[in-house]
Amino acid sequence: MKTYLRFFMVSFLALALTGCSGESHKQKNLNSKSITVWHWMSDREDALNELVNRFENETQVKVKLELFAPSEAYAQRVKASAQTGTLPDIYGILGEKRDFASFIRSGYVKNLNEELSAKLGNETDVWKNSFFAKALAVNEFAQGNEFGIEPGIYGIPLDASTIQMVYNKKLYAKAGLDPNNPPRTWDEFIEHNRALKKSGLPGFVSGFGEIWMIDALASNWAMNIMGEKKVFATYEGKVSYNDPDWIKVLSLFKQMADEKILVEGAVTMVNKTAEQTFANERATYAFNGSWCVNVYKGMNPGLEYAPIPPPAVSSAYPIRVWGGAGGSLVVNNGSPRRDGAVTFLRWLTAEKQQSYLSQATENLPSVKASLQHISPILSGFADDMDNATHPNVYPVHEYPEVTEAFNKGIQSILIGEKTPDEVAQNVQKTKEKELAKNAK
Amino acid sequence: MRAGMMEVNYEKVKKGTISFFIHCFLAIVSLSCLFPLWWAFASSLKTQQTVFNDLSLFPKNPQWENYYYAWAKADFSIYFLNSLFYTVVVVVGVLFVASMAAYAFSRLQFYGKNVLFLILISTMMIPIPGSFIALYVLLNKLHLVDHQLGYILPQINGGLALGIFLLKTFFDDLPKELEDSAAIDGCGRFRIYWHIALPLARPALAVLAIFNILAVWNEYLLAMLVLSSKQLMPLQRGLMVFQGAHITQYPLLMAGIVITVLPVLVVYLLLQKHIIKGITAGAVKG
The missing domain is CATH 3.40.190.10 (Periplasmic binding protein-like II)
Incomplete structure (x- = not known):
């Protein structure tokens, strides 16, 4: 026991002495x-x-x-x-x-x-x-x-990133669909899903358990249906969530639920599980960020897939995907x-360093000149960089409570608990509450 | 006579049945405890591809080299020694300070004893992460950021409240007569604590030791806050190498976990006798 005591006291004293005699962290930084x-x-x-x-x-x-x-x-x-x-x-x-x-x-x-x-x-x-x-x-x-x-x-x-959809080319061919002709419009997306279902093949997966992913996809379609200006006007409180355009956005998720497009469990799935599902060919489509190239490569190097923008619902405005730095x-x-x-x-x-970083990590480079050095799949994610947007660059922001009500509302539509009208009313109520709270 | 035999048999059957169900229940509980460990071990022998589609618990082509890669890639040789050092110093520190303080609370009479004890115990309610920023400011003022002592002292401090609480309860139950006779023989307070109270509290100390060993061995957040140099980081830092923001190298991560779990398992097995004694003797009562 005496030896232990001595050992402890000596080591403690030694540590204390060296500790107190050192420079401060700030001083170390300056010097x-x-x-x-x-x-x-x-x-x-x-x-x-x-x-x-x-x-x-x-x-x-x-x-x-x-x-x-x-x-x-x-x-x-x-x-x-x-x-x-x-x-x-x-x-x-x-x-x-x-x-x-x-x-x-x-x-x-x-x-x-x-x-x-x-x-x-x-x-x-x-x-x-x-x-x-x-x-x-x-x-x-x-x-x-x-x-x-x-x-x-x-x-x-x-580095940079964009969040888009990816589709499995092998499963496309299995369903008798052209693997080089993915859906560009919402109607094509529904039609292709029906063909997949007919062949007993799985549909769409995403980490919708992480509600920011729902937010990303819904805002892509919202900007496509009504344009950026109207979306921002809604955030400013000038347009109601009961507006027919917002009901249309919510109805897309209702149609997804009705057509049973989502694979089982996708509504509550975290993105890591959704990535495993797509990599193991248990889903034909996924909604994911450009980082997925490295993820899928690790999980299934032979996976044949390509990125596509989310299918356009309207031709009035372009599809804006989330992305940026x-x-x-x-x-x-x-x-x-x-x-x-x-x-x-x-x-x-610089181009050389960015190319190396991009090749080593399979992430999109932040400089344009390095694009020529990256893989075709990754390059596909960069194609829509000009159309990229992100809440961090929006001129106005929605209240977090409203965003949460909106995203959770979509989850409840997907599980068949609520209708698009009910969700829109609920979101608008939350919005009015927040507007009143912040006006005080 | 015959009725008596029937009664004996009935008792035997009853005992046997109860024992059977208890054993079945315990076997299920044991399996549910062992399964995650075995799953981690099995996953550590798979490849990054097979870990997602081969769900077998006995991989056909075990990748033993994962252990080598995990050890080398995560710089475990540095972190292992660091963790060993931190664990020994923190646990010895907690045991030493907590046992002295607990003995004082149990045996000495001084003004404000109960209030002081309550204040001390109430610090159990404050988790270390809750005081991170204040702690960082304090450690910076003491020039202890990125220093071993800056990592050790908060952990000793963090372990004291529970330690004092457990040991005081234990000391309270020790017969005072033993100490009285030692005092008659001329023993001072410290010698009574050191030669009589402390050896008798061995089971409680073992329980406290294992609690703290587990806490220090698995600690990571405080290390991230206080330490910057790779050379000072604990073992858990090594595991982070395998967990990227988007990619997790599961087989190497699992191999790393198995490596980090083994020493704790050995310590537990060594202290098992004392821990069971400590728990049954009421070290964790109250």
Whole structure:
């Protein structure tokens, strides 16, 4: 017992002494010569480490890449560090645009407008123009933005993504359908599903248990049926959810339920399970993001599939898919190594590095020039990048309570619990309640 | 005589039937506990493709190399030693401080004893994640961010409330006469605690040790908050390598889980005798 006691006391004392004699984390940050990068992208860690090694060899500048995952733990760490002024030189902000805005307002994020508008060395164009405009837009605060942030672009996208539909070519052929002729319209989608059903083949799967996926698909069709302006007017409270166009959007899900298009359990399925279902050919269609290319490759390398935009319901307006930046990084405005941090991000988003990152991780690159180096399937996801949108770039936002009522309402339509009219009335009631609450 | 035999047989049948159903029930409970472990083990021997379509519990082509890849890819050799160090220091720290405090609460009379005890116990209601940001600010002021001590001290602190509560209950039930005779023989307070109370509390200490071993061995969120350097991270950090935002490498993850579970299992088996004694002796009562 005495030996244990001695061991404990000695180790405790040693730890205490070394602990209290060290520099503070803030001091360490200020004195360090290397650029510190914090990220949460565990599936991109190997590729990023490789790129950091290449950068260090080329420039002799040290970069310390630190991974904090899962994203919840990362978000906690960033918030705690912001409160103690110990944020690293480069980091990412997870969450909604209002979280991003609060970091900028507190002076923790550098406005990169000047750097993005500059040409370096023998570059033919400014840095900004190398990116997909939609990927940059997620990090942009426009003139007169609702958060009162100085206009500018505050983050650099490391990769991009779009959320679309995919279909299984092999199952298409099995059903006697042309594998190179996927449905482009809603009517074709219904017709093809009937053919699949006739051959005993499964229909559509998506992680509708995660309601943001319902939100994504429903808003794609809403913008196609009534156009962006009317959708935003609804968010502003100028158009009712009882409007026939909104009933039409909800009715699409009713038709899906009536035609039994969804595979069993899809309404409550999380996306990881939906991905397994599609990869194992237990569904012919899936609604998923471009990251699925890497997921399906891991689960079933022989899967024959292709991406398609969600089938158009109307020809009045284009289908707008969700997309834009994948992961973005910002530069700490308080860092003494701001210039070095910008140089590193500029190097990281050059065509060569982006092509490597894209090939290694099967994610869409954030720069246009790297598209030529990616796989045809992944490239298919990039085709609709010009039509991409995202709630983070909307000029107005719906109240979270209303979005929740809308998405949960769709779930109840899919399980046959409510009709589109009932859901529309309920959503409108929630909307009026929120409008009244916020008017006070 | 015959009626007596019938009665004996009836008793035997009754006992046998009850015992049969109890054993059946226990077997089902054991199976339901063992199944996830076996499922993890079986999955660790599959490939990323077969893990989704081969649902067998005995894979035909076991991929034993998954264990090598998991160990090497997740840098388990660094994390394993770190976790071992953190677990030993935290558990010894909790046992030492909690046992002294519990003994004091049980045997010493001082002003405000009950209030202090209640305040201490009420800290059990505050989970560490609830105080993360405040903790980070404090550790930063003490220069303990990204330092082993910054990870160890909050965990010792976190384990104290339960430890003091368990051990005080145990010490309260120990016969005071033993200590009185030691005191007559000239033993001081610390010697009585160290040579009499503590050895008698071994079963309760074993229960407390296993609770804390499990908590420290599986801890991850605090490490993510306090530590930055890979060289200081615990074992659970290794498992994150296999879980991406979109992709999870299930066979390697399962191999990693099996690797991390084994040491805890060994410790449990070693302490099993004391734990059962501790529980049956009322270490976790109240």
